[in-house]
Amino acid sequence: MTLAPKRPAVLAGLVAAGLVLALVSMAAGRVWVPFAVWFKPADPLWPILFDLRLPRTLLAIGVGASLGMSGAAMQGYTRNPLADPGSLGVSSMAALGAVLTLYLGMGAQAPWVIAVAGMAGALAAVLLLMGLSGRSPGVVTFILAGVILNTMAGAGVALALSLAPNPWAVNEIVNWIMGSLADRSAGEVELAAPFMIIGCVTLMFTTRALDALTLGETGARSLGINLTAIRWILAIGVALATGASVAVTGVIGFVGLIVPHLLRPWVGARPGGLLLPSALGGAVLVLAADIAVRLTPAANEVKLGVAMAALGGPFFLALLLRMRRRLA
Amino acid sequence: MSRLMAEGLGVMLGDHLVLAGVGASFTTGQVTAILGPNGAGKSTLLACLAGLREPEVGEVRLDDQPILALDPRARAQRLGFIPQTPEIAWAIEVETLVGLGRTPFIGARGLGDDDRAAVAKAMAACEVQALAHRDVTTLSGGERGRVLIARALAGDPQWLLADEPLAGLDPGHALDACALFATMAHDQGRGVIVTLHDLSLAARMADRILVLTDGAVLADGPPAEALSPAVLARAYGVDARLTEGAGGVLIEIVGRAG
Numbered sequence: 159m160t161l162a163p164k165r166p167a168v169l170a171g172l173v174a175a176g177l178v179l180a181l182v183s184m185a186a187g188r189v190w191v192p193f194a195v196w197f198k199p200a201d202p203l204w205p206i207l208f209d210l211r212l213p214r215t216l217l218a219i220g221v222g223a224s225l226g227m228s229g230a231a232m233q234g235y236t237r238n239p240l241a242d243p244g245s246l247g248v249s250s251m252a253a254l255g256a257v258l259t260l261y262l263g264m265g266a267q268a269p270w271v272i273a274v275a276g277m278a279g280a281l282a283a284v285l286l287l288m289g290l291s292g293r294s295p296g297v298v299t300f301i302l303a304g305v306i307l308n309t310m311a312g313a314g315v316a317l318a319l320s321l322a323p324n325p326w327a328v329n330e331i332v333n334w335i336m337g338s339l340a341d342r343s344a345g346e347v348e349l350a351a352p353f354m355i356i357g358c359v360t361l362m363f364t365t366r367a368l369d370a371l372t373l374g375e376t377g378a379r380s381l382g383i384n385l386t387a388i389r390w391i392l393a394i395g396v397a398l399a400t401g402a403s404v405a406v407t408g409v410i411g412f413v414g415l416i417v418p419h420l421l422r423p424w425v426g427a428r429p430g431g432l433l434l435p436s437a438l439g440g441a442v443l444v445l446a447a448d449i450a451v452r453l454t455p456a457a458n459e460v461k462l463g464v465a466m467a468a469l470g471g472p473f474f475l476a477l478l479l480r481m482r483r484r485l486a
Numbered sequence: 487m488s489r490l491m492a493e494g495l496g497v498m499l500g501d502h503l504v505l506a507g508v509g510a511s512f513t514t515g516q517v518t519a520i521l522g523p524n525g526a527g528k529s530t531l532l533a534c535l536a537g538l539r540e541p542e543v544g545e546v547r548l549d550d551q552p553i554l555a556l557d558p559r560a561r562a563q564r565l566g567f568i569p570q571t572p573e574i575a576w577a578i579e580v581e582t583l584v585g586l587g588r589t590p591f592i593g594a595r596g597l598g599d600d601d602r603a604a605v606a607k608a609m610a611a612c613e614v615q616a617l618a619h620r621d622v623t624t625l626s627g628g629e630r631g632r633v634l635i636a637r638a639l640a641g642d643p644q645w646l647l648a649d650e651p652l653a654g655l656d657p658g659h660a661l662d663a664c665a666l667f668a669t670m671a672h673d674q675g676r677g678v679i680v681t682l683h684d685l686s687l688a689a690r691m692a693d694r695i696l697v698l699t700d701g702a703v704l705a706d707g708p709p710a711e712a713l714s715p716a717v718l719a720r721a722y723g724v725d726a727r728l729t730e731g732a733g734g735v736l737i738e739i740v741g742r743a744g
Binding site for chain 1: 558565594
């Protein structure tokens, strides 16, 4: 029996699934856009295709890849299969950063302010996590640190909501916390994509260190890994990828939790080897979920973040039940 | 020949003095066993020697260079370390785990042909080839011990520092591991430093024994000399008798020293 039987085949399969879903994502929605429109700029459906569906599809890929890879990296670093930007509070701290700019009205003036604030919130969260969990963190310590960050960020957002200057600001903040890919424009893609790409590339540099961390911190250090440097690389990578994602789509949880877990039986548990597959898997998951959300018959479109939470909550519970013996 | 030297090491843990001025010099080609009662500072000394812990006082030098001044990666290429009760966080294959021993040598591309050859050689030396595709989290304690030695060996280190590598090995595999350490030191010219609890095994396998008590060196020399009844009484508080057995010196613990 081998634990990582078919990595190249799985990678190829994920790329193929991503491509097919991307094509479906371009076509699917309230209005179905046939492929023939692709080559007819004069067609009335052309703007739907390129002004609405294309940014939405690109963002789904970018957000999914960023969250998937961030989750895989955080699980590898913490050696904890329950870690992900959502469960450890990185997403909600990024949300807090962005909400503050909305509340103060700065975000409305320049969209890049929201992105920068989101990434700053995410970076603060990762650094706080590492500080709160101390030198020899256990599985439980990180989760508790995440609970603290989630609570603090939640309180901050609630405060911003209760003190919001007008109902319009409340509405914008609420809409945005729930996480959605609806009605995004090319401008948001241009804003977020560079940070997502730089973040993911940065995370790829932790491959060797994450593998070595399988042997614990002492084991990794004895293999010549500079943990201080790795902490910074990881913090910056996660902050850029997750922060930029949250800044343009709001909080979409559980992607980074579910994807590495589902891929482990297929590509092996080696944490560095999970980074790239998790990025691909994250893109596939978010594309599929976003298509499902669009096609769900309801008066108003179900928010993607809400749909992912509905899917991810039970998954988190199942994972915890399976881990209970290990934690005891 | 390479030399690893500890000079006046002093280590504090909180307000507890773990090492109080330990000095010792080690050379390649020898197996040294560090013995001592629980809490004597064995693991701390080993961590200092491996360059993983900075002593508050004194320093460790590898061939006259402060070990902490070496580039971590260059140090890891020369010096293999097996921590006590090593953590294995993920359910990876044995072969993948042994491959982690190549970490100081590989770049972004992962394992190359040389690396794979070194992994195969290390697995053969520790007789764990049959386990190659087993999930490490399902191994028995003894199998795990051998796999972890193979992991350290995969880096082809000039020095091997192991913290209680024989814990959990059955007598047969413990002897095999001792034979492996002897081969590494005597035939391959590596330096081997291990901490142990089994006195008879230490007397049998080690060329030299360092007895540590309360953070200081109590005895340092060949087994027959360092493991005298007087030393054992002071170190462990036991009344011990040394007899010549079929396989070497046999240490019989008669009872608590009176």
